[in-house]
Amino acid sequence: MAVGQTDFPIMPPILGIQIGTTNAGIKQIERDDLLVFQFPETATCAAVFTQNAFCAAPVHLAKANLAHSPRWLLINSGNANAGTGKQGMIDAQQTCDDLAQLIGGKMQQVLPFSTGVIGQTLPVEKIKNALPKVVSNLVENQWEQAARAIMTTDTFPKGVSKVIVLNGENVTINGISKGAGMIQPNMATMLSFIATDAKISQSLLQQCLLAATELSFNRITVDGDTSTNDACVLMASGCSAAPEILIDSGNYNIFSAAILEVSKKLAELIVRDGEGATKLIRIVVSEAASDTEAVQVAKTIAHSPLVKTAFFASDPNWGRILAAVGRAGVIEMELEKIRIYLDNVCIVRDGGRAIDYTEEAGQIVMNQAEIIIGVKLGRGEFTQTVLTCDFSYDYVKINAEYRT
């Protein structure tokens, strides 16, 4: 069902970043569901987490451990360890401790991540039993396996790789992500792990990740639900021969632009694989009085079930888009100034359907798998983009039958 799925890219190893995966039997199906990242003492690590008030236990623990110079990420799919009360925290700590003991580290240096069904206790024994295999497996070169190990309802593994050159030396950036439902602005059931061999301080890495997240993972939505578990991690091993990246430097600009690019591509892959998605919709709101306002209008359109079902039907029902703009809560918006486009076809102008618009022209655009909704508000100079997908029978099917 994914929109424009591409093959998993060739992802070179990241010096110093080791990966191990295995099937711990957490999921019912036969697929890897346990993943460990290991990075050297020289590494720095940044992370952002879900804004859901009821974070899952692993999120609480990962947030706390981020301050202890982490060296391992312990990730499982198939069980979110969310809504599991005090036992959830005990279990999350237990798995971190199990890994630390096995590998000779401190449990505070392990960041745990879980994704999957909410409300079932974590099968800690299964994880403990599987960890020796993961640890004995650690190598720098199995990014596709890592991408597969974090999948839940995803239909394909998601990876992006990019190389930049700083002072004549290569710096490599690899990222993987998983969706696929509950994807929402402000972090949703998504996990994303990005690694680089760059040398950069933790504070600058965190700043870089925050900026990239705001314009990538926080600009996508599948169904408006925010998960209890989402996180995005950026690890920098420091093993590249390039010099340390410092703030206010040309190198930082190059590096942060590359991180943003990788993040945007990973975010887009999540939407392409949105549950039941048949269309990728880019909502570009321009001429807004502020970025906030532009995002507000774009997300109101993106969350409208009526807009999303119309796109599923390839129906150029511009009235629903206009109605969504109208209820976005922007004060003193003037209908007469609004113009709405499907790709380059103007569908709304002068307060109603554009005079030169034809259903045929709209239909041609709607039949595409990827569509841009352009909304010009006529209020200012700010532009923001939000990505979403359509709402299909399969979305209902996938979410109605998730636990059966």
Place this chain on the structure above:
Amino acid sequence: MAVGQTDFPIMPPILGIQIGTTNAGIKQIERDDLLVFQFPETATCAAVFTQNAFCAAPVHLAKANLAHSPRWLLINSGNANAGTGKQGMIDAQQTCDDLAQLIGGKMQQVLPFSTGVIGQTLPVEKIKNALPKVVSNLVENQWEQAARAIMTTDTFPKGVSKVIVLNGENVTINGISKGAGMIQPNMATMLSFIATDAKISQSLLQQCLLAATELSFNRITVDGDTSTNDACVLMASGCSAAPEILIDSGNYNIFSAAILEVSKKLAELIVRDGEGATKLIRIVVSEAASDTEAVQVAKTIAHSPLVKTAFFASDPNWGRILAAVGRAGVIEMELEKIRIYLDNVCIVRDGGRAIDYTEEAGQIVMNQAEIIIGVKLGRGEFTQTVLTCDFSYDYVKINAEYRT
């Protein structure tokens, strides 16, 4: 697909309120799509309208005409006259003028209402040609025909009737409403017309309607979309033998309670007939720190596609409810204090699944057609209720194929 549909009730005539309907050919199907209410000079009329910034032309006109002691409501289904630019206003005025000329009134005394497809110009000639038949038809006793004439995707006509006694004299209240999709807090694609023979000033009638709407039509949601056209009208003919209803009187308390009761029942009928609905869900949020907070939490649950698809599947997926509460935007909410119930079955307590909860007990509740989600926040003493329905294959089907 409606949940617990009941037969249309016996609705007695309202003295002084006359009704005429006909098939003007606005819809493709053979069904009445034009409705006129006529009330005497002694009558008062109150109304509330959609909060969508892009109101349809008839809404703008009805708002303006409300100040001119209206005597007629002119309602069509099948075409919303929304997103129709300047032509939309010209057309709405034309139909009001046509009716006024025919009936010997002023066009400012006509309130127009339209519901149906957005963005197509109103077929004013068809309406003009049909009006003589409607006017020659005006009688006090065809409420079911009126309820049928305003239907769009509704599967059954919706009516509620109630008689109260004031100073020994009967006062009758009749109401009709239509949904069925795009139903949202703060007025959605719903129209509701309530009539009574009570004698009451316009200002007090408006106050009464506002209070009733807030706790009825503004407490329901099907899909979170707000229409450009919705309205609720309350007409009082003044023909009852009961004395005029005055503010701060026992009679006002009785009357306003009855209007609220009728409004709540009409609102509930809209949700029961929500597009594709198979379940009626009452979300009762209690122990909130304010009414606003209670509504905020309830609506976040009500709008969650993940919660709604789980209910469609009769899946007691309490994790999704908990996740929705967590993203409702209430600050300093404590997970440990939250308790969540499906009817009387406690599913969440002490930060996770209630220890005594069993899937069997949850499943029994979920198999019902009507379910109460109770959320106790442990923060205060305020309680609010929001009604919604589940999200089914048929919701997608109805909205994907609406124009085909």
